[in-house]
Amino acid sequence: GQQVMQIPQYQHVQEGEDFTTYCNSSTTLSNIQWYKQRPGGHPVFLIQLVKSGEVKKQKRLTFQFGEAKKNSSLHITATQTTDVGTYFCAGPTGNQFYFGTGTSLTVIP
Amino acid sequence: NAGVTQTPKFQVLKTGQSMTLQCAQDMNHNSMYWYRQDPGMGLRLIYYSASEGTTDKGEVPNGYNVSRLNKREFSLRLESAAPSQTSVYFCASSEAGRTNTIYFGEGSWLTVV
Numbered sequence: 001g002q003q004v005m006q007i008p009q010y011q012h013v014q015e016g017e018d019f020t021t022y023c024n025s026s027t028t029l030s031n032i033q034w035y036k037q038r039p040g041g042h043p044v045f046l047i048q049l050v051k052s053g054e055v056k057k058q059k060r061l062t063f064q065f066g067e068a069k070k071n072s073s074l075h076i077t078a079t080q081t082t083d084v085g086t087y088f089c090a091g092p093t094g095n096q097f098y099f100g101t102g103t104s105l106t107v108i109p
Numbered sequence: 110n111a112g113v114t115q116t117p118k119f120q121v122l123k124t125g126q127s128m129t130l131q132c133a134q135d136m137n138h139n140s141m142y143w144y145r146q147d148p149g150m151g152l153r154l155i156y157y158s159a160s161e162g163t164t165d166k167g168e169v170p171n172g173y174n175v176s177r178l179n180k181r182e183f184s185l186r187l188e189s190a191a192p193s194q195t196s197v198y199f200c201a202s203s204e205a206g207r208t209n210t211i212y213f214g215e216g217s218w219l220t221v222v
Contacts, residue, residue, distance in 0.1 A: 006151075009149060033210070033211070035211075041215075041216075042199060042213040042214060042215050042216050043152065043199070043211075043213050044213070045210045045211065045212070048210070088151065088152065090152075090211070096142075096154055096157055096165075096167060097142070097154070097203075097211055098154065098168070099144070099151050099152035099153075099154075100151055101149070101150065101151035102151045102152075
């Protein structure tokens with residue numbers, strides 16, 4: 001079955017440093033979605049990428065979908081304490097969405 | 110507009126007890142899901158329902174049953190709880206189709222002792 005892996009599992013950064021999480025699928029994806037989960041909260045949709053090589057930005061967040069549509073990345077520039085949480089990628093197989101293992105981001109003030 | 114509502118929020122069970130987690134969505138979505146979240150394991154799909162009247166197994170269905178009661182409601186049942194089922198459970202819903210956003214409930218924290 002499909003596997004969606006994310007690295008790193010944990011990341012601690014000083015406030016103001018950049019952060020990147022990587023998502024890799026064992027199969028080609030039709031699209032990929034990114035979610036953020038604050039501590040104690042539930043996952044919330046951030047963005048969806050559909051096209052090969054697509055790059056989308058949301059303020060300090062940059063999302064990229066690989067050319068082969070098997071990998072994706074989320075880059076945060078100049079992290080803030082509000083960026084704390086776990087970031088998940090998710091890719092569809094049939095009617096199901098499989099989530100990556102997540103990257104937990106801690107931002108040290 | 111409540112979105113996805115799940116109950117209970119917290120529950121402690123003894124090994125062997127049964128319980129049902131309830132979930133309802135008011136967004137008229139066709140697809141509904143149950144995920145469990147464990148440290149280091151991410152979100153794992155237990156069961157999903159693509160439409161009213163249909164259910165399918167996900168990655169980790171053993172020990173669980175589900176019922177899609179109607180378009181709004183999708184319940185998850187633990188017939189004989191085990192400590193390995195201690196987890197946070199999330200119900201979610203989306204429009205049918207691969208490109209649609211998944212909306213999550215606030216989660217149910219279940220401890221089996």
